[in-house]
Amino acid sequence: MRGSGLRSYSKLISIIPNNKKESVTMKIVTNGRQMVVGTELKELFEKKLKRLDKYFDDDVTAYITLARKKNLERLELTISSKGTMFRSEVTADTFQTALDEAIEKITRQIVRNKTKLKKIVYSGEPDVSEPAEDEEEYNIKIVKTFDMHPMTSDEAILRMNLLDHSFFMYLNAETGKYNVVYLRNDGDYGIIEPM
Helix, strand or coil: CCCCCCCEEEEEEEEECCCCCCCCCEEEEEEEEEECCCCCHHHHHHHHHHHHHCCCCCCCEEEEEEEECCEEEEEEEEHHHHCCCEEEEEEEEEEHHHHHHHHHHHHHHHHHHHHHHHHHHHCCCCCCCCCCCCCCCCCCCCCCCCCCCECCCCCHHHHHHCCCEEEEEEEECCCCCEEEEEECCCCCCEEECCC
16 A cells, blocks of 8 residues: 555564573554555565674564665664664665664674663663773864754754754753753754653
């Protein structure tokens, strides 16, 4: 049924990590934008996502969003575990190729940041001590400070666009909380707000 919006599919699969005895349950949530996701693709996703099992020792959810634009297929893969998100978006000739590339990107994210992730994700609190000698530090080139005046989301979007930035932090006049508005890849806007 084309044109009917999002289709959702959830399935629980049991994954046994290499270094753990207990099984981990990965929940896979698949959404198709303006398309139906077939059983063959769902089974392929289950099989391919098992490549990530060695990186997780707790319940984990994989969100896959699919869309077709002209002759290309776009896949967004988001992995959520212990409050940490890993995300990759790939456009390719086939969903299978896009999924392979997305898994590779997420694997690189995990491997590149594994020491920092262990300190934050697995200890439950950030480690503010000195970095280990073999640990790569992030190179912060500039720190900007500015006064924050309360504004609406629309005003924040306007200011972001005037600065030609892809995101803008502001003090929400309605809630009194700090928010971040950002430009999405599809041209729309998103807002990040604290709980």
